[in-house]
Amino acid sequence: MIKLTDKLRLLLIIQAVLAVLCAAAVFLGIGGSAAAIAGLFTEAVLILFFFLKAYYPYRKIDKAVDLLAAENPSLEMLRETAGNDRFLLKIEDLILKYSSEITRQNTAQIFDKQTELTALQSQINPHFLYNTLETIRGQALIDGNEEIARMTEALGAFFRYSISRRGTLVTLRDELTNINNYMLIQSYRFNNRFQLEVIVEEEDAAAYECLVPRLIIQPVVENAIFHGLEDMDENGRITIEVTLTEDNLILMISDNGKGIAESDLENLNERIHSPEKKLLEMSEGTHRTGIALPNIHRRIQLLYGEDYGVSVYSTPGQGTDVEILMPANM
Numbered sequence: 001m002i003k004l005t006d007k008l009r010l011l012l013i014i015q016a017v018l019a020v021l022c023a024a025a026v027f028l029g030i031g032g033s034a035a036a037i038a039g040l041f042t043e044a045v046l047i048l049f050f051f052l053k054a055y056y057p058y059r060k061i062d063k064a065v066d067l068l069a070a071e072n073p074s075l076e077m078l079r080e081t082a083g084n085d086r087f088l089l090k091i092e093d094l095i096l097k098y099s100s101e102i103t104r105q106n107t108a109q110i111f112d113k114q115t116e117l118t119a120l121q122s123q124i125n126p127h128f129l130y131n132t133l134e135t136i137r138g139q140a141l142i143d144g145n146e147e148i149a150r151m152t153e154a155l156g157a158f159f160r161y162s163i164s165r166r167g168t169l170v171t172l173r174d175e176l177t178n179i180n181n182y183m184l185i186q187s188y189r190f191n192n193r194f195q196l197e198v199i200v201e202e203e204d205a206a207a208y209e210c211l212v213p214r215l216i217i218q219p220v221v222e223n224a225i226f227h228g229l230e231d232m233d234e235n236g237r238i239t240i241e242v243t244l245t246e247d248n249l250i251l252m253i254s255d256n257g258k259g260i261a262e263s264d265l266e267n268l269n270e271r272i273h274s275p276e277k278k279l280l281e282m283s284e285g286t287h288r289t290g291i292a293l294p295n296i297h298r299r300i301q302l303l304y305g306e307d308y309g310v311s312v313y314s315t316p317g318q319g320t321d322v323e324i325l326m327p328a329n330m
Contacts, residue, residue: 130156151188154181162215168303169211169329172242172249176208179217179240186225194229194236196221207244211329213299219292220253220322228257228320244328248308251324260314272297272310293322300326 133156140148158181161174176198183196200207221238229236236257243250260268272294297310304327314320 129159133159147188151185154184157181158185162218164214168213170214171208172210172212173208175212175214175217176240178215179221182218182221183238190225190230190236193232193234194225194238197237197239199239199241201243204242204244206330207242207249207328209330210244210249210326212249212326213296213303216296216299216324217251217253219296220324223292223322224253224255224257224320228255228259232257247328249326249328251326253322253324254319256319259316259318259320260312261316265312265314268293269312272312296324300324304329 133152137149137152137156140146140152158178161178161181179196179198183194186194217240221240224238225236229238237255239252239254241252241254243252274294293310293312300309308325308327311323311325312320313323
């Protein structure tokens, strides 16, 4: 079957040939006048102009569409076909944006599966753990030991939240409740050397209902304790400041610890903002806090895009600020 573009090309060629033949006949004296010659010549030129400016680009587009419809389309072949054609270059840009979005979504799904697998691997009969902690708590209450009862209750809630299968996103309220449980446990461990303060202004109260990735704050707080505050004998402080704008949710997690040296801070931010999207895993000799911030950054970007993520600021001797930027997802 002859395609529409082939018919159009054939029609144009026939019309151009007829116009040239008629012009030649008039020129040879077979008939016509100078005006007729000029008219036929003009028609031939217009046909040629139409062929070069309309049909030829259309033919390139038709070829490009055929390439995209192929079983294994090649971007390099599309670029060769496009040349400098602006319309085809726009098509290429759209294809790149679409493929990038599909890749991001697929990677996010793989990331979620990896996270779920890690959680499942850690679930060594979790109900046994919960029941044991509840038994300890009950006995502590019987013995009148309120502190042990509170600590075991916080530990049970923290474990239950950490290995829950209830989904990737939770409310910020739930995430902050988990942090309170975590800090209660650490306060017993470090004999109340650290304090946690959560700052949410009245105009930002709606942020409590924003959806955030589960377990996105706790690794940052853990970093603050073990890299910034652990050597302090007293007055360690961690502040979580929540800001809600029209479009974004901003979490600023700060500590008043020893801070990070300039070269180490630069290396950390380079590692966090590496273009690599794969979930980092612990290897021999690697502390889990060394991969926590890069993984949080990658989780956020896989979920929301490259406009969001984690940035770290620090001054040696004064403390560290970790900024987490996400869309205001209600």
